[in-house]
Amino acid sequence: MNEVPWWSSETLWRKTAIWVTAFMAVVLIVLTFDTVRQITAGGERVPAYNVINQKIFYEVNSDRGYQVPRIGETSALFGNELNEADAEALVTLGKLTVQAKNCMNCHTLLGNGAYYAPDLTKAWLDPGWVNEDLREQLMVQFLMDPENNARTFGTGRRMPNLGITEKEAHGIVAFLKWMSSIDTNGFPRGFKPLEQEDGA
Amino acid sequence: MSTSTVNVPVASPLTAGQRIAMHYFIAAMVLFLAQILFGMISGLQYLMPDVFYNQLDFNVTRMVHINAMIVWLLFGFIGSVYWLVEDEAKTELVGAKLALINFWILTTAVAVVVVVYLFVQVGPGELKSIWLINEGREYIEAPRWADIGIVVCVLVFFYNIAATFMKGTWSGISGVLVLDLVALAGIYCAGMYFTPNISVDQHWWWWVIHLWVEATWEVLVGCIMAWGLIQTLGASRKVVTTWLYIEVALMFGSGILGLGHHYFWIGTPEYWLSIGGFFSALEPIPLVAMVVHAVYDSGRHGFKSANHPALAWLIAHAFGNFFGAGVWGFMHTLPQINLYTHGTQWTASHGHLAFFGAYATINIAMIYIALQRVRGNVWMSGGLSDNGWKWKWSLGLLNGGVVGMTVALLIAGYDQSFVERALEGSTWSGYFQAQQSAWFMQAMNWRMVFGCMTTVGILLMFWDMLTIGTSETRGKQALAPLPE
Ligand code: HEM
Ligand code: HEM
Ligand SMILES: [Fe+2]
Numbered sequence: 051m052n053e054v055p056w057w058s059s060e061t062l063w064r065k066t067a068i069w070v071t072a073f074m075a076v077v078l079i080v081l082t083f084d085t086v087r088q089i090t091a092g093g094e095r096v097p098a099y100n101v102i103n104q105k106i107f108y109e110v111n112s113d114r115g116y117q118v119p120r121i122g123e124t125s126a127l128f129g130n131e132l133n134e135a136d137a138e139a140l141v142t143l144g145k146l147t148v149q150a151k152n153c154m155n156c157h158t159l160l161g162n163g164a165y166y167a168p169d170l171t172k173a174w175l176d177p178g179w180v181n182e183d184l185r186e187q188l189m190v191q192f193l194m195d196p197e198n199n200a201r202t203f204g205t206g207r208r209m210p211n212l213g214i215t216e217k218e219a220h221g222i223v224a225f226l227k228w229m230s231s232i233d234t235n236g237f238p239r240g241f242k243p244l245e246q247e248d249g250a
Numbered sequence: 251m252s253t254s255t256v257n258v259p260v261a262s263p264l265t266a267g268q269r270i271a272m273h274y275f276i277a278a279m280v281l282f283l284a285q286i287l288f289g290m291i292s293g294l295q296y297l298m299p300d301v302f303y304n305q306l307d308f309n310v311t312r313m314v315h316i317n318a319m320i321v322w323l324l325f326g327f328i329g330s331v332y333w334l335v336e337d338e339a340k341t342e343l344v345g346a347k348l349a350l351i352n353f354w355i356l357t358t359a360v361a362v363v364v365v366v367y368l369f370v371q372v373g374p375g376e377l378k379s380i381w382l383i384n385e386g387r388e389y390i391e392a393p394r395w396a397d398i399g400i401v402v403c404v405l406v407f408f409y410n411i412a413a414t415f416m417k418g419t420w421s422g423i424s425g426v427l428v429l430d431l432v433a434l435a436g437i438y439c440a441g442m443y444f445t446p447n448i449s450v451d452q453h454w455w456w457w458v459i460h461l462w463v464e465a466t467w468e469v470l471v472g473c474i475m476a477w478g479l480i481q482t483l484g485a486s487r488k489v490v491t492t493w494l495y496i497e498v499a500l501m502f503g504s505g506i507l508g509l510g511h512h513y514f515w516i517g518t519p520e521y522w523l524s525i526g527g528f529f530s531a532l533e534p535i536p537l538v539a540m541v542v543h544a545v546y547d548s549g550r551h552g553f554k555s556a557n558h559p560a561l562a563w564l565i566a567h568a569f570g571n572f573f574g575a576g577v578w579g580f581m582h583t584l585p586q587i588n589l590y591t592h593g594t595q596w597t598a599s600h601g602h603l604a605f606f607g608a609y610a611t612i613n614i615a616m617i618y619i620a621l622q623r624v625r626g627n628v629w630m631s632g633g634l635s636d637n638g639w640k641w642k643w644s645l646g647l648l649n650g651g652v653v654g655m656t657v658a659l660l661i662a663g664y665d666q667s668f669v670e671r672a673l674e675g676s677t678w679s680g681y682f683q684a685q686q687s688a689w690f691m692q693a694m695n696w697r698m699v700f701g702c703m704t705t706v707g708i709l710l711m712f713w714d715m716l717t718i719g720t721s722e723t724r725g726k727q728a729l730a731p732l733p734e
Binding site: 060096142153176 | 292295296299300303304307308309310312313371372373374375376377379380383384385386387388391422426444445446447448449450451452453455488491492495496498499502503506507509512513514515516517518519520521522523525589590592593594595597598666671672674675676677678679681682683685686
């Protein structure tokens, strides 16, 4: 006989497919509203752009058990304290430059991108920039002429010359500084940040 | 069981939809070649960083590599849908002329985008660069003008398909297909705006990437697979359709919230650690179901098929999807592991096996199905005149090459996670220390060796596609349906 058992009925599975899909889509949409609210700049997890006027530390938080960014005392980028609008404009210039120069097809940002060059999530805090006083200048110099400022650690892999102007370089540094203040749930783990003086 | 009747080929001219499909298939194969060429250059730059330094840098070669892949896979899908639409709707394509014009506009746009990538490469930090040169966001680098063009072309394509089904008849397969295409096109729009906020940027970027490859593309290939099994094996439509619904339920049931496995470390809230980890860990289940489905059906029909190369590639798809997406994806999807593997060569290992195994394979299968018809419904079962050595060897070389690259990258990934991430805490010097460790460097060499194998496989496959069936005198093997 050709009795179709209930569990292999076409209609049953069509209905199941529709209901499961609809349910999951609704849950995703609800969560998306909450997530977008939490990651809008100016919140707990993603600070406002004028955070670039302050020191940023990456330290173990004993409640959470891993490193998270901590915002410290005032330490204006390039010596200019910026209001929120100007800070946003500078970070925006940096982000536009990062996209226009296609940084993500060599580097990762927040761990996404390409694997030919180091992750930039905490680049602002990298010990490779020697110390707090030299950092800003070294970063700008490097971005504008990576060919002659390359430290390839013996791999021979140099960043190409992307025609970055001084203004764009300032924007990129602001963007990187702001990015390092994002709460990434402890990624990267065990990072060894540049030593910074802490007046707090 | 079916009796194999050997008769003379009954050639029938291609239908309008099938002629459009052939355009897309040919363009897809040209782009596949471009993908491999630029992949080989990127891989070589790992070994010899001075190759094309300041001329054609890694960011450009890699962008062309992955963009060519996205576009050729989409072309392959569009071609496949045009190929099957009339058969499935049991009527003629509604707007054949429109479809042809649409193809040429899309193809010209792709060519312009690639020329700009290669010769302009980068622009100043202004919105203008994002509109005209490239968007600087992995996989969807296409400049904004092209994004809009793509959406318009996809809408025209969608109109053509939906209207054809409306004129003809609907089926379970076509219903799922059309709804899925709406979602696929809609999701692309999530990737089309600029924001300085990198967390928001990556949040929506993953909507496009993840909800494509782990939801809508999976269901699209599920539809193509369902139709393909009916074609190559004469599988029962009822069984195949029921399976398709089960797969949709499982795939969307796990894959939609599985999106959370990309929300662990980009600034998004902590609840994604559990939601993303849990649902993405379920994603392999539908992929197992698909293997069972394909192998069970093939076995039931005694692996007797009208088109051996196509069936072989369909089975390669089922296994490739399971291993590349299911197993390789699962390996790094729990947050406890992903913390150390995120954004390393692990990811690249998974990306290669998944895209090739799940999506390149099924497009190749569809092209073999099409070629059989193009060559005049000829015999393509066992006992081809040259014993089918070309398709068999190219199948082996291509799959072996990609698996070899995947394993090499996995070893590099282990090394990198351990040295750079676990020991050195992901500093710049830690990164370069890992890149120089002995196992990592060996793995990069092996990747190129297997890359060469893949390339040879592809060239052989092209040769096979140009020649298979051209001097065949026997007709297509007839398939009798199984007694139910
Ligand atoms: C055919 C389906 C799939 C394809 C084509 C695919 C492809 C990819 C690609 C290309 C990436 C890297 C994206 C980037 O460049 O940043 C990626 C990331 C990832 N995939 Fe898949 N994937 C598929 C299915 C799956 C499945 C089923 C799982 C889990 C079970 C999975 C887990 C992951 C995870 C966890 C990442 C993030 C890796 C990281 O943190 O760096 N994938 N996938
Ligand atoms: C000759 C063979 C190939 C070579 C030498 C090659 C090489 C490369 C290289 C060097 C990268 C950049 C990885 C990085 O950022 O460090 C890459 C990325 C990628 N390739 Fe290939 N590739 C080849 C074939 C393929 C094939 C056949 C596919 C799929 C159909 C593919 C899909 C991808 C994907 C999805 C990525 C991005 C991975 C990610 O971001 O995680 N490649 N490939
Ligand atoms: Fe995913």
